[in-house]
Amino acid sequence: MAEPGLTFTPDETPSGSxxxxxxxxxxxxxxxxxxxxxxxxxxxxxxxxxxDALSKYVVYDVVVMRxxxxxxxxxxxxxxxxxxxxxxxxxxxxxxEELEEVVLPRKHLTRNFSPETISERRLALQDYLAKLYAVRxxxxxxxxxxFFTEPEQKQAHSLVRAGQFEAGLEQLQVVLELEEKLxxxxxxxxxxxxxxxxxxxxxxLDKLEQxxxxxxxxxxxxxxxxxxxxxxxxxxxxxxxxYQLGRPVAQLQEELTVLRDAERGExxxxxxxxxxxxxxx
Numbered sequence: 001m002a003e004p005g006l007t008f009t010p011d012e013t014p015s016g017s018x019x020x021x022x023x024x025x026x027x028x029x030x031x032x033x034x035x036x037x038x039x040x041x042x043x044x045x046x047x048x049x050x051x052d053a054l055s056k057y058v059v060y061d062v063v064v065m066r067x068x069x070x071x072x073x074x075x076x077x078x079x080x081x082x083x084x085x086x087x088x089x090x091x092x093x094x095x096x097e098e099l100e101e102v103v104l105p106r107k108h109l110t111r112n113f114s115p116e117t118i119s120e121r122r123l124a125l126q127d128y129l130a131k132l133y134a135v136r137x138x139x140x141x142x143x144x145x146x147f148f149t150e151p152e153q154k155q156a157h158s159l160v161r162a163g164q165f166e167a168g169l170e171q172l173q174v175v176l177e178l179e180e181k182l183x184x185x186x187x188x189x190x191x192x193x194x195x196x197x198x199x200x201x202x203x204x205l206d207k208l209e210q211x212x213x214x215x216x217x218x219x220x221x222x223x224x225x226x227x228x229x230x231x232x233x234x235x236x237x238x239x240x241x242x243y244q245l246g247r248p249v250a251q252l253q254e255e256l257t258v259l260r261d262a263e264r265g266e267x268x269x270x271x272x273x274x275x276x277x278x279x280x281x
Contacts, residue, residue: 038184039067040139042129044122048078049113057081058118060125064148066181075177077148081107084125087147095137102131145182145190149175150280153194157280160197169201188221196230197276199237204273212241232259233272 043063050059059078088104105124111117133139152175159168172194179191195218202211215238222230235256242249 037067040133040181040185041065041067042126042133044126047118047122049118056113058113058121060122062129062148064178064181073177075174075181077152077174077178079147081121081125083147083151084128087143090143091132091138091141094141094143095135098135098137099132102128102135104128139185142186145179145186148178148182154280157197157277160201161277163204165201165204169198169205172198172201187225189225189227192218192221192227192230193276193279196234196272197279199234200273200276203237203241208241208245212238212245212247215241228259228263230272230275232256233270233275235259237272 156171199214
């Protein structure tokens, strides 16, 4: 009998005489689950009406998930119809032909706030996002992640500039989760600014272990894709954090020295915090 917890590929599966029917079915389901392609799923489960002195509008809560049981975290962002409108027209500037059959739900001239209209548009916008994602050039476009993360990025970096690190941290964590869901279809450098900002927030909140972990997570794509304006500042902060935490930092220190010598003063000597506060202005 197979050992508990073992999963076999079709080529590795023992003969039927050595496995029960239940074990064979479990292995077959596991193989199918492993080979199933990962997709993004979009849901707009709820809406809310926001009214202030100057305007009244509907906010659609957009949930982004990856297919597969491994992604149980539902991350949501709020978007107005005007956000969808600007996003659609930005895409049309580059992908007009590819989007011939992808139509943004039209804006109603009346009854915009009736429950029926809001419900109808909620479902239509959900379907619209699924159709956009189905267009390869769109889901690989940098405009796609910006729609889901840019407002939160800007707000988070404004909070960091104001020294409100706890509030900024909360926003950045949402952004990072979204970027990680979108990453298979985007540049590997997509989360670097967010990871850098998280490193700074954790450091300034004296959460040194978390700061060191975020910095280490940012370093591989920074190295691989030549983001030297981040690399020197990130290495410098990691060396400082490593000393405080009692971690071995000799290799990081050597890498920083080699980088500074190779660039002969051309590498920026700005701190990581100085770089972060200048992002998303």
